Amino acid sequence: MAKVIVVTSGKGGVGKTTSTAAIGAGLAMRGKKTVVIDFDVGLRNLDMIMGCERRVVFDFINVIQGDAKLKQALITDRRLDNLSVLPTSQTRDKDALTQEGVGKVIDELRKEFDYIICDSPAGIERGAHLAMYYADEAVVVTNPEVSSVRDSDRVLGLLSSKTHHAEKGEGPVKAHLLLTRYDPARVARGEMMKVEDILEILSIPLLGIIPESPAVLKASNVGTPVVFDAKSNAGKAYEDAVSRLIGEQIEMKIQPERAGLFQRLLRRTA
Amino acid sequence: MSMNMLSFFRRSRAANSADTAKERLQILLSHERVDRSGPDYLPMLQRDILEVVKRYMKVGGDSVDIKLERGDDLSTLEINVELPGARALHARGAA
Numbered sequence: 001m002a003k004v005i006v007v008t009s010g011k012g013g014v015g016k017t018t019s020t021a022a023i024g025a026g027l028a029m030r031g032k033k034t035v036v037i038d039f040d041v042g043l044r045n046l047d048m049i050m051g052c053e054r055r056v057v058f059d060f061i062n063v064i065q066g067d068a069k070l071k072q073a074l075i076t077d078r079r080l081d082n083l084s085v086l087p088t089s090q091t092r093d094k095d096a097l098t099q100e101g102v103g104k105v106i107d108e109l110r111k112e113f114d115y116i117i118c119d120s121p122a123g124i125e126r127g128a129h130l131a132m133y134y135a136d137e138a139v140v141v142t143n144p145e146v147s148s149v150r151d152s153d154r155v156l157g158l159l160s161s162k163t164h165h166a167e168k169g170e171g172p173v174k175a176h177l178l179l180t181r182y183d184p185a186r187v188a189r190g191e192m193m194k195v196e197d198i199l200e201i202l203s204i205p206l207l208g209i210i211p212e213s214p215a216v217l218k219a220s221n222v223g224t225p226v227v228f229d230a231k232s233n234a235g236k237a238y239e240d241a242v243s244r245l246i247g248e249q250i251e252m253k254i255q256p257e258r259a260g261l262f263q264r265l266l267r268r269t270a
Numbered sequence: 271m272s273m274n275m276l277s278f279f280r281r282s283r284a285a286n287s288a289d290t291a292k293e294r295l296q297i298l299l300s301h302e303r304v305d306r307s308g309p310d311y312l313p314m315l316q317r318d319i320l321e322v323v324k325r326y327m328k329v330g331g332d333s334v335d336i337k338l339e340r341g342d343d344l345s346t347l348e349i350n351v352e353l354p355g356a357r358a359l360h361a362r363g364a365a
Contacts, residue, residue: 048294048298053294053298053340054297054298054339054340054341055337055338055339055340056338057312057336057337057338058312058313058336062310062312062313067310067313067316068313068316069332072335072336089310090302090305090306091305091306091310092310217287218287220291221287221288221290221291221294222287222290222291222294223294
C-alpha cells in the first residue's frame with residue numbers, strides 16, 4: 001500500500017526541502033520505490049537539492065493541465081533507479097494547482113510507488129494546503145526556535161482539520177516531529193530549547209533530531225541529498241529517521257563525539 | 271557515456287563544493303532567465319512534432335518523448351518517436 005507523506009512546517013527555511021530529499025533518498029536506499037514531489041510552484045528548488053535541475057523538461061503543472069504524461073515529467077535519479085523526482089513549474093503560480101488535478105496525479109503515483117513524499121512550500125496558502133491535503137502521514141519540520149515551533153503548532157491544527165483524511169472522518173493525519181538544526185552545545189549552555197521542551201509543547205511523536213551540520217550546505221552545493229553523506233552526523237540522523245518512518249525501533253541518538261550530557265538528556269525522554 | 275565523462279572532468283576541476291554550487295547556479299540561471307521571458311514552449315513543441323509525424327505515419331497520441339539536458343557549452347534535446355512495429359502494422363492492416 002502506497003503511503004503519501006507531506007513534509008511541512010509553516011515557517012520557511014527550516015529544512016523542508018533538505019528533509020524531503022534526504023528522506024526520499026533514504027527510503028530509496030532502503031529499497032522502497034519513492035517519488036518526491038515539489039509543491040512550491042514558481043519557486044522550484046527540490047530539483048536543485050536532488051541534483052537533477054538540468055534535466056527538467058515537463059513538470060507537475062504540465063501534467064495537471066494535460067500537456068504532458070506523468071511518466072514524461074518524472075525524472076529518475078541517476079544514483080538510485082527506484083527514486084524519482086516530480087519537479088514543479090518555475091514560471092507559473094500556485095493557482096495552477098487544483099485539488100482535483102493533484103488528486104489525480106497522487107492516485108496515479110500510488111499505483112507505481114511505495115512512498116510519495118510531498119515537499120510543501122512555506123506558509124499555509126494554496127500550495128501548502130494541497131501538499132498536505134492527500135497525505136496519510138506528515139513530517140513536521142521544526143527548528144528549536146520560538147517562531148518555528150509556533151508555526152508547527154498551527155500546521156498541526158490544519159493537518160487535523162483541512163485534509164482529506166480529516167474531512168472524510170478517516171482519523172487524523174499521523175504527524176511526526178522532525179527537529180532540525182539542533183545544536184546540543186547550545187542546548188547544554190541553555191541557549192536553545194531542548195528536545196523535551198519542544199515535545200512537551202507540540203506533543204507529537206519524535207521522528208528524529210537532525211543536528212546543525214556543515215554537511216547540509218555541502219550536500220546542497222553539489223545537489224546530493226545529505227543522507228548519501230553516510231559519515232556526516234546529519235546523514236546518519238536522517239538514516240535513523242527513515243528507519244523510524246518505516247516502523248523500526250531505533251534509539252534516539254546523535255553525534256557520538258559530543259554525546260555526554262546530550263545523550264543522557266535524550267535517554268530520559270526515550 | 272561521453273556525457274558522464276564530461277561531467278566527471280568538469281566536477282574534478284571544481285576545487286570544492288562551493289565552486290560546484292556556483293557553477294550549477296550559473297548554468298541553471300542562464301537557462302532560466304531566457305525561458306522566463308518566453309512561453310512554456312516544450313508542450314507546444316511536443317504537440318507540433320506529433321502533428322507533423324502524424325501527417326506521414328500512424329502513431330499514437332503519446333508516442334513522442336522529449337528529453338532535455340541543459341549544459342554549459344551546449345544543451346541537448348532528445349526526441350524519441352515511438353513507431354508501431356511490423357506486428358502492430360500487420361494487425362492493423364488485418365482489422
